[in-house]
Amino acid sequence: MKLIRTADAVGHVLCHDITQIIVGETKAPVFRKGHVVTEEDIPILLSVGKENLYIWEKQEGFLHENDAALVLAGLCGNDGMSWSPVREGKVDISAEHDGLFKVDVDRLFEVNMVDEIMIATRKTNTVVRKGDKLAGTRIIPLVIDEKKLEEARKLAGDAPLLSIMPFKKKKAGIVTTGSEVYHGRIKDTFGPVIRRKLSEFDVEVLGQKIVDDNQEMIREAIVSFIEEGADMVFCTGGMSVDPDDVTPSAIRSTGAEVVTYGSPVLPGAMFLLSYYNGNIPVVGLPGCVMYERRSIFDLILPRIMTDDKMDKRDIARLGHGGLCLHCEVCTFPNCGFGSSG
Structure with missing residues (x-):
């Protein structure tokens, strides 16, 4: 820091906030x-x-x-993203x-381990809409040693x-x-739920086939949809x-x-x-999807809609944050459900 006359300060950078106090009216940084x-x-400046x-x-x-802050924003990437003008050392x-927002969680962790810098993001695998804020970057002090930024660059690697x-x-x-639906003993209430959730995305529903609890009928219905272009x-x-629940074995038989x-x-x-x-995902949905506001389906569907192919490890990771608390007012996805996905 250097102390200079205010009249000579044009073009220089302030090292601290300048606060204006008007008794009974305001006390805020100018x-x-x-x-x-x-x-x-x-x-x-002279008036204060x-x-x-x-x-x-x-x-x-x-x-x-x-x-x-601009250097850190560059580590995040800009394909499909926009940056705010840098302000007070921050970039949004x-x-x-x-789309589906993805974060390389491990590399982000390593970058944030570097002293005096930070990048805060939404959780990975979150559905985002155009205009949603994704992340913010800044450094902690007013100035930073470039060696720390170079360390962050190396840890981040070449990929955003x-x-x-x-x-x-x-x-x-x-x-x-289900035989009860197939024989008309009860009305199907599952199909409308699936259609409603699919309507949140650009999906054409080719149709709904109602079949008996019969492995071959289920298999034929699955394969026929795929042959139609599903x-x-x-x-x-x-x-x-239960012994009469044969949907999993029918899926395997395809x-x-x-x-x-x-x-x-x-x-x-x-x-x-x-x-x-x-x-081509062939998904077996448990009964809870029909009556719960949010379930495994809400965590998996966005990934299917982006061709984000999942393996066993991806599903296992959902356990951390995989407990819905059934809040009276549902705020999903702005909650902990699915937060580790």
């Missing part, structure tokens, strides 16, 4: 730390009693907070289009820390099992371990590779995920 003094600022100012002296090998990053996977337009088939098939009913039967999510433990021909 200029923030990091502000670059202009000619128009001089009368205001600042005839001298502490300003930042540029030093070789050190960066001002504004420049450093927002979504330019709808953040990305947005755009949602795809898809076709879906719904296979509803990009994904959702099977409802028959997902428990030749689809089962990633998991069971998930560490409540509601949603009896969930099945498989892929037909390696890339």
Whole structure:
């Protein structure tokens, strides 16, 4: 820091906030730390009693907070994202289009372990809409040693820390099992729920086939939808371990590779995920999806809609944050449910 006359401060950077106090009216900063003094600022600074100012002296090998915040924003990436103008050493990053927000959590952790810098983000695998804020960057002091930023660059690597996977337009088939529905003893209430959730995305529902608790009928219904051009098939009913619940075995009989039967999510433990021909999701949805406001389906569907293919480890990671608390007022996804996904 260097103390200079206020009249000579044009073009220099303030090292601290300048506060204006008017008794009974206001007590607030008129200029923030990091502000670059202009000619128009001089009368205001003098009016608050600042005839001298502490300003930042540029030093070789050190960066001002504004420049450093831009460096950190660059580590995050900008494909499908926009940056706010740097202000008071901070840059906000927002979504330019709808999609699934992805964070390389491990690399972000390593970057945030570097002293005096920070990048805060939304949780990974969050649905975002155009204009949503994704992240914010800044350094802690007014100036920072460039060596720390170089360390952050090395830890971040060449790939951006953040990305947005755009949602795809898809076709879906719904296979509803259960003798009680098939024979008309009760009205199907599962199909409307699935259609409503799919309507949040660009999905054409090819139709709904209601079949008996019969492995061959279920298999034929799944395969027929795929032959009609379905990009994904959702099977409802028959997902428990009861002897007459044959949906899991029917899915297997199509030749689809089962990633998991069971998930560490409540509601949603009896969930099945498989892929037909390696890339068409065939999903078994447990009964809870029909009556719970949010469930495993809400965590998985956005990833299916971006072709974000999941393996067993992806499903296992959902256990941390996989407990829905059934809040009286549901705020999902702005809550802990699915927070580790």
